Amino acid sequence: MNPRYRRATFLRAAARLDQAPADEGREVAFAGRSNAGKSSAINTLCDQGRLARTSKRPGRTQQLVFFEIEEGRRLVDLPGYGYAKVSTAVKLQWQGVMAEYLRRRQSLAGLVVVMDIRHPLTDFDLQMLDWSRETSLPLLLLLTKSDKLNRGPGLAQLNRVRRAVAMEGDRVRVERFSSLEREGIEAVHEVLDQWLAWEC
Numbered sequence: 760m761n762p763r764y765r766r767a768t769f770l771r772a773a774a775r776l777d778q779a780p781a782d783e784g785r786e787v788a789f790a791g792r793s794n795a796g797k798s799s800a801i802n803t804l805c806d807q808g809r810l811a812r813t814s815k816r817p818g819r820t821q822q823l824v825f826f827e828i829e830e831g832r833r834l835v836d837l838p839g840y841g842y843a844k845v846s847t848a849v850k851l852q853w854q855g856v857m858a859e860y861l862r863r864r865q866s867l868a869g870l871v872v873v874m875d876i877r878h879p880l881t882d883f884d885l886q887m888l889d890w891s892r893e894t895s896l897p898l899l900l901l902l903t904k905s906d907k908l909n910r911g912p913g914l915a916q917l918n919r920v921r922r923a924v925a926m927e928g929d930r931v932r933v934e935r936f937s938s939l940e941r942e943g944i945e946a947v948h949e950v951l952d953q954w955l956a957w958e959c
């Protein structure tokens with residue numbers, strides 16, 4: 760366990776981009792379908808049970824939630840997309856906030872797209888891929904809840920997604936992950952270390 764991430768603390772929640780912390784330093788954002796396991800992944804990576812709020816009910820995270828590891832190094836829990844039970848107006852508003860965040864945020868060094876290993880590459884996930892391509896943003900596709908599949912089918916899913924994004928080259932990585940079984944933590948820390956410029 761990389762001890763740096765244990766130091767993460769809640770910094771601020773923002774409903775709009777202009778409420779976000781100063782756009783300085785580097786940050787890594789976690790996006791993904793509602794209920795995919797974004798908040799759980801942040802907690803697992805930071806080895807803290809209740810840093811980001813998780814819920815069995817989809818739609819729990821409705822703001823951009825910023826966590827600070829140290830000054831100028833942050834993780835961001837983005838609101839889940841594709842949650843059926845919010846109105847179209849709210850969905851459109853959130854898509855706007857997300858699009859603005861992804862386009863305008865200078866300190867955004869990389870994006871983790873969290874996907875349930877059983878349902879990867881939804882339309883919204885593919886939209887994230889498109890957006891990230893426009894700005895050449897590095898991406899980590901995280902196939903989480905890997906504990907829900909046996910080893911064989913889990914590896915088959917990993918290979919399937921890797922093949923699907925192979926044309927993106929080194930910019931897009933794919934890893935398996937489980938918050939429940941604490942699988943994949945080291946691999947994700949390695950990627951985050953690079954993006955947050957901790958590699959040296």
Ligand SMILES: Nc1nc2c(ncn2[C@@H]2O[C@H](COP(=O)(O)OP(=O)(O)OP(=O)(O)O)[C@@H](O)[C@H]2O)c(=O)[nH]1
Nearest residue numbers: 794795796797798799813814818819820839938939
């Ligand atoms: N089995 C299993 N369950 C998980 C895992 N990660 C998350 N969950 C469960 O999935 C549900 C949703 O997890 P969250 O982390 O709240 O999901 P989220 O993506 O932050 O959801 P929103 O904030 O609604 O967008 C919770 O019931 C978690 O306990 C995992 O690796 N394995």
Ligand SMILES: [Mg+2]
Nearest residue numbers: 797798819820
């Ligand atoms: Mg959440």
